[in-house]
Amino acid sequence: MNPFVYDLLNPILEEEKKAGLLDGGLLLALNGFSSSLYITGVIRNGSGIAQINKEYSVIASESNTFGPDSSGITDSSGRFFLSIGPGDTNVRVTELGEDLVTFTLNVSGPEFIQVKNVNPINYEISSIIPYAPTNKPAFFExxxxxxxxxxxxxxxxxxxxxxxxxxxxxxxxxxxxxxxxxxxxxxxxxxxxxxxxxxxxxxxxxxxxxxxxxxxxxxxxxxxxxxxxxxxxxxxxxxxxxxxxx
Missing domain, CATH: 2.60.40.3710 (Immunoglobulin-like)
Structure with a gap:
């Protein structure tokens, strides 16, 4: 599956700035790349239904700057919130202990976050943005x-x-x-x-x-x-x- 590449330095929809995010775009510029990043995104199944109250966790990471927030439960928007470092981070999503989907987040530099290796491929991992841990954003989806x-x-x-x-x-x-x-x-x-x-x-x-x-x-x-x-x-x-x- 070809990765979705999120260009974090080139906003594409002016009116989306007031929503606090760009779908596939910029929330905030990343200054430096030596520490963990806080990243959020929406998990949807093949019918486009946001996956609410599902457990997610990091199962593998290439980063030496692995963040403190490595697991959680998706919120009422179907969003996860993770702290990850550069390289590949593999994430598993489950319901009552049964696997729903796994995917990889790749942070290759301050400009790019990729979503790849989504399995099953009909699941959608979208609206990926970084955020400041001291100012966790609220979303309406x-x-x-x-x-x-x-x-x-x-x-x-x-x-x-x-x-x-x-x-x-x-x-x-x-x-x-x-x-x-x-x-x-x-x-x-x-x-x-x-x-x-x-x-x-x-x-x-x-x-x-x-x-x-x-x-x-x-x-x-x-x-x-x-x-x-x-x-x-x-x-x-x-x-x-x-x-x-x-």
Whole structure:
């Protein structure tokens, strides 16, 4: 599997700075490379569902500057928080003692963090960023969708359901409609997004009108959504295929 390379010195989305991170980009510059780094990322299964309350631990490391935080439990966003050094660090994620996924974090210099050797390969390790241990960041994530990421959905005009990691404000219909219009886009243009509604505490349901089937769609969800605590959403994209009944 080709590694995902996170360029830590070249931010790509200006509006994501206010969320405190760049998906695949910079949170803070790394000055020097002799001590351990604090790194966080989201673990998702093949359906794009964030892996919440899963145990993770470092099982091997090439570094002589192995950090003090080598294990933990993923939070309500599906995030791990680790302290690692340069070189390869192998991480195992389990549930009730059973392996879910293993992956390698490689820190090869102040510019690059790589995720590689993900097993099973359908798991996704994303939104990797370094952070300052004295200022642990808070995140607001999309934890699941329906249709799910990588799903083939058979049916007519399914609702698009977005479930988040924290509670949502009690937006009125006008505000919610504007947020959806400005932060949810679908390509290609065979899906129209219709009336959205809130399903408390943390879900948005959007009615759709599908004009083109037997095609894969990509839905992009932007950072304009925010939690009741005012934390902007980490941008996310999902893809699924829509097919009609036989």
């Amino acid at each position: 999309l934890i699941s969708t329906s249709p799910a990421n990588n799903e083939t959905y058979i049916g007519v005009s399914p609702d698009l359901t977005l479930t988040f990691s924290d509670t949502l404000p009690e937006w009125d219909f006008s505000t919610l409609t504007t947020l959806v219009a400005n932060n949810v886009s679908v390509t290609p243009s065979g899906i129209s997004l219709l009336s959205p509604s809130l399903s408390p505490p943390n879900t948005i349901i959007i009615m759709t009108n599908v004009s083109t089937y037997d095609i894969e769609y990509t839905v992009q969800i932007g950072p304009g959504f925010y939690s009741t605590n005012g934390i902007p959403l980490t941008p996310r994209s999902v893809k699924f295929r829509l097919e009609t009944l036989p």
